[in-house]
Amino acid sequence: MRLRRTRHVGWYEIMSQCPICGKKGWCGINEDQTIVHCMRVPSDKFKDTDIGRQYTHYLTEHIPREKIEVEVSNAVEKRSNDHLNRVYRALTREIPLSARHANHLMNDRMMDDQSIRLREYRTMPDRDRYKVAKGVIGRISSDTDLLGVPGFFAQEGRYGPYWTMAGDTGLMVPFRSILNEIIGWQIRVDKPKLELTMEGSIKGNILEEVEPLPNGLRRAKCSLQVQDKTLEVILTEKDKKICNSKSGQFVFSVRLQQGTKYWWWSSGSKLNGASIGGPLPVHLALPYPCLPYWKTGEDPSGLIDCSEIWITEGAMKADLAADMMVKPFMAIPGTGAFRLALEPLKQLGCRHVVLAYDADAVTTPEVQRSLELCAEFFAKESDMALSLAMWDVSLGKGIDDLLRANYVPQVSSLLA
Ligand SMILES: [Zn+2]
Known part of the structure; x- marks a missing residue:
């Protein structure tokens, strides 16, 4: 189980599948793995938080404990809206919106070109990000100004640490406060990660992505464990495989699909990075x-x-x-x-x-x-x-x- 530290000591956000609802993200667990705060499956005991109602579930011995892996956190506290706005505005002057993303907004979303320009969408570049960070520092007063700004973090280099930017390549969508400050970004990633959804008695993982089909559907080589057998198969995105027994009873199903498309631009798990949460922005x-x-x-x-x-x-x-x-x-x-x-x-x-x-x-x-x-x-x-x-x-x-x-x-x- 992959966990991320929260503000409450001894409590973690579950980044892998929640043992109660089976979904990823939002749900929490204590260090001993005895209590889950699930955001999706109701129970009689609950607590209301900023992100919604958390239902308490006690894990019994029937659910085997998993090895936990806590994401390393060297994050610092997120800065004020005013400060974030100053840095993010500087960022908008350092990176453009790619022609590909502009076309997507215009042709697929039918957005007016004036609107696209005024809303300041941007493209997260796939290379030379340290140059962008350097450009941003040049526009603000000092390099410590990037400290506590979600998305930026320090990378260890041969000549010491230098500032750069986290996140997958994609279309960046700014979040505006009610005072028109840019206080965060979401990235609509160009290539969402592939994931396996499985039900019933099957386990498996993705080994590697392979050539897509001519119609663009993505494919991956996967390792599946069914009963005692392990087999390697190539699965195609969206194509759900269902296996029933001879008597017609459901045994398992497996499907390859694209994972989450929209991600907060955040660097909470990186050196001198900051998490976008506490509280999350509204736009x-x-x-x-x-x-x-x-x-x-x-x-x-x-x-x-x-x-x-x-x-x-x-x-x-x-x-x-x-x-x-x-x-x-x-x-x-x-x-x-x-x-x-x-x-x-x-x-x-x-x-x-x-x-x-x-x-x-x-x-x-x-x-x-x-x-x-x-x-x-x-x-x-x-x-x-x-x-x-x-x-x-x-x-x-x-x-x-x-x-x-x-x-x-x-x-x-x-x-x-
Ligand atoms: Zn849950």
Whole structure:
């Protein structure tokens, strides 16, 4: 089990599969591996946190303990929003948006070219990152200014440590505070890692990626252990293999798929790096014509009516939806992370919050629960009204897909 230290001594975030829900990320475990705080599978005992409700599960002897591997952490505390903004603005002047990523935004996402420019998307280069870091240092006052800025870290070199940047190559999406400070980035990685999803009595791992099919589907050589046999096979992305016994009973299934596409730009596991969390950023997206007039440090309520704000997951989705609906959107990092939105919404003078989560997620028990918790939370902590935007998934998955197809969502009240 791969673990990452948290702010609470003796508690770790599970970076590999959670023993309770089987998913990766968010869930926590104690050092002795006796208690799991799962974010997805409910239990009677729980605690509410910034990122959602954590359910307590006691691990019994039936679940064998795994060898734990704690990620090395030489991280330092994340700096203030004001400081992060100064460094990240300098970064925007050191790296461009690649033509390939600009084309993706224009042609696949149908984003206006003015919007693309004003929103300051960038491309994480695949080489010479230390040169970029050097350029950023040249624009700010000293190299210690990169200390505590998620994404940057120190690399040991032949002549001592030097600053460089973490993360996979991809499209960088900035997160803006309600005062138009850039306070973090997510990277939409060009080539997400391949992963195996397995159910039933099977174990396995990916050995290496091989040539993709002519249609672009990725393939990998995998080692699978079924009963006592180990076999090497080449699996193709998305192609789910299911094995049933002669009597028709399910034995196992295995599927190769692309892992997470969006990652926080963070360097918490590296020397002199910093983690993006504590707290994770939320992003305020205004329609792009507002952006040239939105000064850093300024509340946007003079530029646009903020009495109604829509909430979705993902900064790019929020940007696209803000442009198409001409309304302010806020992006939160996950449907359970609504607590992070409360203070910024209050500061903006919001009276009505509309939740616009992906149509395929809204009907899952996990999101249904988080909607109930969200309504409970807003009723207790604010006097804002809360609504839910819904649509048929066949019209589009995300709110941006729906709007692009020229539909509007149906809005129903959760909390008057
Ligand atoms: Zn879990």
